[in-house]
Amino acid sequence: MPVRPSLILGIETSCDETAAAVVESGKSVLSSVVASQTNLHAEYGGVVPELASRAHAECILPVVRRALAEAGVRLDALHAVAVGHRPGLIGALVVGVSAAKALAWSLSVPLIGADHVHAHLYAGDLGASQETEFPAVGLVVSGGHTSLYLLKSWTELTRLGATIDDAMGEAFDKGAAILGLPFPGGPSLDALAAGPGADDRALDFPVSRLAPTSLDFSFSGLKTSLLYAVRGLPGRGGVFERDHRSLSDARRADLAASFQRAAVRAAILKLERALDQAGSISPGVKTILAGGGVTANSRLRRELAELAARRGMALRLPEARFCVDNAAMIAGLGFHLLGAGPPSPLDLRAVPTAAC
Numbered sequence: 001m002p003v004r005p006s007l008i009l010g011i012e013t014s015c016d017e018t019a020a021a022v023v024e025s026g027k028s029v030l031s032s033v034v035a036s037q038t039n040l041h042a043e044y045g046g047v048v049p050e051l052a053s054r055a056h057a058e059c060i061l062p063v064v065r066r067a068l069a070e071a072g073v074r075l076d077a078l079h080a081v082a083v084g085h086r087p088g089l090i091g092a093l094v095v096g097v098s099a100a101k102a103l104a105w106s107l108s109v110p111l112i113g114a115d116h117v118h119a120h121l122y123a124g125d126l127g128a129s130q131e132t133e134f135p136a137v138g139l140v141v142s143g144g145h146t147s148l149y150l151l152k153s154w155t156e157l158t159r160l161g162a163t164i165d166d167a168m169g170e171a172f173d174k175g176a177a178i179l180g181l182p183f184p185g186g187p188s189l190d191a192l193a194a195g196p197g198a199d200d201r202a203l204d205f206p207v208s209r210l211a212p213t214s215l216d217f218s219f220s221g222l223k224t225s226l227l228y229a230v231r232g233l234p235g236r237g238g239v240f241e242r243d244h245r246s247l248s249d250a251r252r253a254d255l256a257a258s259f260q261r262a263a264v265r266a267a268i269l270k271l272e273r274a275l276d277q278a279g280s281i282s283p284g285v286k287t288i289l290a291g292g293g294v295t296a297n298s299r300l301r302r303e304l305a306e307l308a309a310r311r312g313m314a315l316r317l318p319e320a321r322f323c324v325d326n327a328a329m330i331a332g333l334g335f336h337l338l339g340a341g342p343p344s345p346l347d348l349r350a351v352p353t354a355a356c
């Protein structure tokens, strides 16, 4: 059997997905297993950190075993173990980091700590037939993060801006809850907004611009506008006169489509600003990278493709299964981190905040 160079096992447990993947040379995904905890958290309308940690502890070894089996790779064939060690829920991260350390130590292979947000930027490169050209401008839109980056390579990045309040995915989830849609809210709202007859111009929701050159985001005003559109203005003691049960199906779909239009507009507007400004820091930006759960959104995907075409730039947009949390993006980025610097020490810590 030919020797496989750079077979990396990736592990991801930062929030509510227990994931493991085997990726070859940073590109070729041999397996990607994700055990989702969506049903576990659904009745609470959001992720309960302690429940998430316990479920990770139960699932991590079966998920790693399955990823190896699906890839047809034995443990002793691995060249390195990469793990998302920041940012995320601390108790959840600790499970993946402990498993990765134990595996790397027992196999005597390098351990690679990867930043989860950084890995979302990499997800669009998985399976790509051509090399990504740099400099690139990257947009991460997920449930916990909304940020813009300038990248000179896969391992050299500068943050250009970030949300000052809600993340874009969080705004979708809260917007969906206001509309009475099922958890997880983002995909539910997307499906309703994309349905036949939904009018995205029914309401002119605000698109936050902040200062004229700002590359930061704000989604709280949009969320409040939707709240008032659904419930009316609050009366004495902050009590609303109605809730989503008074909405007709047609009105609910119109509100979802109008909300989605405004949210996507805000993301595209800041990305366009970043592309304009990045040229003066690092001339000749060639590629747009986008990643994170919200890049699964049908409207955002369409508008990103239109923007890239308008600007004559390449677009790296992950396939649907790599938009949301997964371990293939961790293993893929791990390949480049290992090529660019020393491995992580075996006392690598789980850290709740992002490095970038």
Ligand code: KG4
Pocket: 015, 141, 142, 143, 144, 145, 168, 169, 170, 172, 173, 184, 185, 186, 187, 190, 292, 293, 294, 295, 296, 297, 298, 323, 324, 325
């Ligand atoms: O990247 P991810 O899996 O987890 C974090 O790192 O946060 O992103 C999850 C987020 C959730 O807020 C979810 O509602 C959102 O991505 N999301 C979507 C769609 N699919 C997932 N938001 C809008 N439209 C979608 N189709």
Ligand code: ZN
Pocket: 116, 120, 142, 143, 292, 293, 324, 325
């Ligand atoms: Zn994520």
